[in-house]
Amino acid sequence: MVGIVLVEVVVTKPVTSLKDIPGALWTPIQSQDPAHPSFLSPASQAYSRAGPWGYGPMPVRGSFALNILVSGPVRVNVASVGSDQTLETVFDRVGTSFFESVPASGGTYQVQITNEGASSVEIMSGSSVIAQERVTTYEVAFPYTSWGVLILVLGVALVVVGFLSKSKKRLSKK
Numbered sequence: 001m002v003g004i005v006l007v008e009v010v011v012t013k014p015v016t017s018l019k020d021i022p023g024a025l026w027t028p029i030q031s032q033d034p035a036h037p038s039f040l041s042p043a044s045q046a047y048s049r050a051g052p053w054g055y056g057p058m059p060v061r062g063s064f065a066l067n068i069l070v071s072g073p074v075r076v077n078v079a080s081v082g083s084d085q086t087l088e089t090v091f092d093r094v095g096t097s098f099f100e101s102v103p104a105s106g107g108t109y110q111v112q113i114t115n116e117g118a119s120s121v122e123i124m125s126g127s128s129v130i131a132q133e134r135v136t137t138y139e140v141a142f143p144y145t146s147w148g149v150l151i152l153v154l155g156v157a158l159v160v161v162g163f164l165s166k167s168k169k170r171l172s173k174k
Helices: 002-008 145-173
Strands: 011-026 049-055 062-081 087-103 108-114 128-141
Touching (some): 002 145
Antiparallel strands (some): 049 108, 062 087, 062 108, 062 128
16 A cells, blocks of 8 residues: 555656757858868958857847867857947857857857967867757656555565465465
């Protein structure tokens, strides 16, 4: 009886996850140079930056998933665009790989990749920037199912053992 009750206990729990926003995916990241779309030129030349890409309005508790891999150091900048077109930087790092989430809650944002070095840098295929939003769903869970089944099996085993042991005692008395 206890096993059946434990198996039937239902709990609803919130699960928060990131969901890609349709139409807010930039892949592959390309420079504006038509001759070399996957290369960013050195800082002193034209086509030294990819972007800026703008997206907005971002949902509250939104973020950008950076999935960027390049052959040399670049600066990745994510900035919030103010109502007077001023930029407030929320992410500004230099490196060769960026696999992280950048919080961007509400408003419009701009993403830009800049080669500040002295040699060309290749943007590897599969690189992307994806706008995401946090979504809370509610899942039904049965947290005590394994304990309930174990107790149920032990209960049935005890009933069977008890029945068999009483049957043997009755047979031996006659």
